[in-house]
Amino acid sequence: MDAVDHAFAAVARENYLLPGTRHGDRDAPIAIGHGQTNSQPRTVASMLRLLDVRPGQHVLDVGAGSGWTTALLGHLVGPAGRVRGVELLPQLVSFGQENLSRTDRPWADIVQADPDVLGLPQHSPFERILVSAEARRLPAPLVDQLAPGGRMVIPVDGAMTLVENDGDRPRVSTHGRYRFVPLVTTD
Template sequence: MTDADARARVARAFDETPRPGFLRPAERALAGLDGALSIGWGQTNSQPRTVAAMLTLLDARPGQRVLDVGAGSGWTTALLAHLVGETGAVLGVERVPELVRWGAANLDAVARPWARIRAAARGVLGAPEEAPFDRILVSAMADELPADLIDQLAPGGRLVVPVDGAMVLVALDGERRAAISRSGGYVFVPLIRDAPPPPEG
């Protein structure tokens, strides 16, 4: 599959997964802006152009198992569900309990039952008990490349994660040898694996 094919598949996923359904009412009028929007609790719904770039790098394909780290409002989880289709499976993990509930409800509204969102385990990055995954997407900035997520990839798998300001793609071959590439300059909320933040107030 070429980059053009991947971009076209991502564009179709965007068309079938409108952003307003994953925003708070106060932000829905801003859904068409190419910028990050608050979803509360210090988290954001990422800039559409950035999400599209990440999904193109990830190259999720029909039938694959995908992990979405930092599911937030559920938008990326729903986009991934469109890309893998009903023969695939998507698991979103999220550390903020209120966002777990809201994101799951948003996901239910688009009727893609092969995708789900659950609470992230405290102190655990990803979902090692459900690994391996063919693709892993991370929507928060890591200080360094998270080796524990690479361990959760299947042979031939791909991980896309922002690290220290750059977008990093880790691509494993069939022998689990990793090719690592970096691109761009990005800003995300920080990747955290400890207790959730205090209630918004």
């Protein structure tokens, strides 16, 4: 079992869904309210494998929603790491925080996103950034928060995009077509 499979086994999706929609074994996006979804497990697994999260890393989870991806990332980084989830919608921040409070991963949390700031530049650089909403174009503010040697996975205009910061210029590659809710930005 690889690290991502182990994280999925340790973090039950149904604990991050609304009552009445708890079909965590369903391989499809599931509504979590406010026009947002808990992403399809197969897609999340692909994103996490591309992200290549390691124990002890500092990770940003943009569009944390219900807290499921934040908890998965928390499992992957372990207690020596740190996961900072950000969510724009206050109702989902509360929902995600409540879900995370029932875990044994105090190194992973969700905070309210500033509507005028993408990510958490005050806590950067991040070794890994996961974005669970689709951007129209690659957001420079998030690329700027990526540490040298860091990786970011983000859906951009329908393509799953991997950004690798080699220190000089980010390398960008695409890895299949996906559909996500839109990333809300001020641009």
